[in-house]
Amino acid sequence: MNIVVLAGGLSTERDVSFKSGDMVCKALRSLGHRVLLLDVFLGYHDTEEDISDIFEHTEEASVEVSDIPDTAPDIAAVKASRADQSDCFFGPNVIAICRKADVVFMALHGENGENGKVQAAFDLFGIRYTGNGYLSSAIAMDKGISKEFFKSYGVPCPQGFSLSVEEADAPRQPLAYPCVVKPACGGSSIGVSIVHNETEYKKALADAFVWEDQVVIEDYIQGREFSVGVIEGKALPVIEIAPIQGFYDYKNKYAAGSAVETCPADLPADITAQMQRYAEMVVEALGLETYSRMDFLLNEKDQIFCLEANTLPGMTPTSLLPQEAAVIGVDFPALCQQIIDISLKRFEK
The missing domain is CATH 3.30.470.20 (ATP-grasp fold, B domain)
Structure with missing residues (x-):
């Protein structure tokens, strides 16, 4: 099969996504598939912008991946590094390449990877992908x-409530301390704090609102x-x-x-x-x-x-x-293949 492993993006889990994608890419290649590791935001371009035979040279065209840093990525720097400086989430040639693939293996994590938006776009473009559909992903x-x-x-589940950034000046108080403050849609525990008093609570809210406009406060278990x-x-x-x-x-x-x-x-x-x-x-x-x-x-x-x-x-x-x-x-290559096989069943209905 011709497979795109889609990774990267603008999530705080961008670097984690690349590591997932790299491992999946290597596993699927070991099974004989032709696999391209592609950054959904930076996309793919060469001097000729020719993607007609992209799956003939997937290893040279794939993103190079390094180890996961100890800290979250600098998203502003990622945006600044994009050659075309477009405000479109999908980078150059991403949609065209994904349409040429038999399936897209979703190695995206976090915002615009797990929130259903990419899945919804792919449904409209007729692109088959792994994982769940847009609605269940969004929920x-x-x-x-x-x-x-x-x-x-x-x-x-722990008792708690949601809080928007508009309510940050007069925030609702936790049921009790200690409690947990975390971005509503974040992952990899980025922006998560365990707080023990009101001073820590206010700081935790400020830290969480750096990442998102909506946070969740819940009892610490x-x-x-x-x-x-x-x-x-x-x-x-x-x-x-x-x-x-x-x-x-x-x-x-x-x-x-x-x-x-x-x-x-x-x-x-x-x-x-x-x-x-x-x-x-x-x-x-x-x-x-x-x-x-x-x-x-x-x-x-x-x-x-x-x-x-x-x-x-x-x-x-x-x-x-x-x-x-x-x-x-179930070893890792078999797991990747199983994910593809069960995901493709969704598109046979």
């Missing part, structure tokens, strides 16, 4: 909105962190994430050795089964059709809380979904 992306869906299906992937409605083994220092923030997510990840998680069978069932219920609640990953906390009373749904889970060397799949005998 899952907003942590405040998705939690309302969780609750309507009986999936427990002290406990163990877990994640559960779901493929075609069936939960994978539960994985536990134990950061060596602090909480599971941006650095701990992507720096090798920063967290201990155990799969299958060391849990009683009934708690494992319940957590997996909650993950499957989230899929039902949000209308997710292909693959996704849900994040959970378990407190000292063995109460389970669902934090969020990820519609395009990370596919980096330290990512959770590939580790879960490996436990049931």
